Amino acid sequence: MDPHLLRTFVAVARSASFSTAARELGYTQSAVSQQIAALEADLGVPLLRRRPVTPTDAGQRLLEHATPILLRLDAARADIRRVSGAPPAHLRAGASPLADTGGLTEALVAVRRAMPRVSAGLSVLGRDAVVTGVARGELDVGLVDGVTAPSDPLRLVEVGTLSTAVVSTGPLVVALPASHPLASRTALRLGDLADAGWIDAPDAAIPLGQLRAVARGDGFRAGFRYDGAERSVLLALVAAGAGLALLPGSVVRDRPDLAAVPLAAPALTHRTELVHGSLTEPAAALTALLSTAGRRTGPGTTTA
Structure with missing residues (x-):
């Protein structure tokens, strides 16, 4: 199954529009239609109803498989880029809205001062968006929060090989x-x-x-x-x-x-965890600062 065709199918199914998907992917509408037809011919079943554009039962099942498949491919590509040795120009961190970000801003500024040629940025995103952003290489590190039993890890969206460390509970x-x-x-x-x-x-x-x-x-x-x-x-x-x-x-x-x-x-x-893949030099410096900052926390809170 061609991942390019799969990505086109996901774009059409999510937007419920061939023309919108074409604009999003940078194709012509005719090219998108041809790619969907090729994927349907490969699988031997119709995947989309045309008017209105909605997935068939087979298309809905493929959509459930396609999202994690494409995410894993993106994660693999990002991981290869991270270990390629190319000097990073950016340090991008993400955090979910309820994540404990105490010390993160100070750590970002400290890395920026130590590495003035590296620009730094912080985005506040939904929990799954932080994890998938790290997996795809859109973020270098992420802080994500959630609810768990005291001895259990957070249940994060499955994206492949990522490292996690408890920041605070x-x-x-x-x-x-x-x-x-x-x-x-x-x-x-x-x-x-x-x-x-x-x-x-x-x-x-x-x-x-x-x-x-x-x-x-x-x-x-x-x-x-x-x-x-x-x-x-x-x-x-x-x-x-x-x-x-x-x-x-x-x-x-x-x-x-x-x-x-x-x-x-x-x-x-309530737990906040640091999530990252292979670390660039700026990201490694940031994670080291977060793990050794000894941040002040509220009553009943512990830090790793």
């Missing part, structure tokens, strides 16, 4: 309005909140899908959706009564309109 709290009936509790059990109203904020709070997974239940339905990544906006929504949110304890501080009730059960922790 800390407690989780349920954020709710100060006037909420549960605000005076000393602790809350996650299972008791399955039927509460939650804010679905996949990038600004712990995703509701993770809550359902750890609680092994079908509750945790959203009463409000927030697609941004600004913590201040999320906290304002919680304070206004839009719903509850599960957050790292360090996020909910100095807000008299909010209560932060510790999570008693199950035993979960």
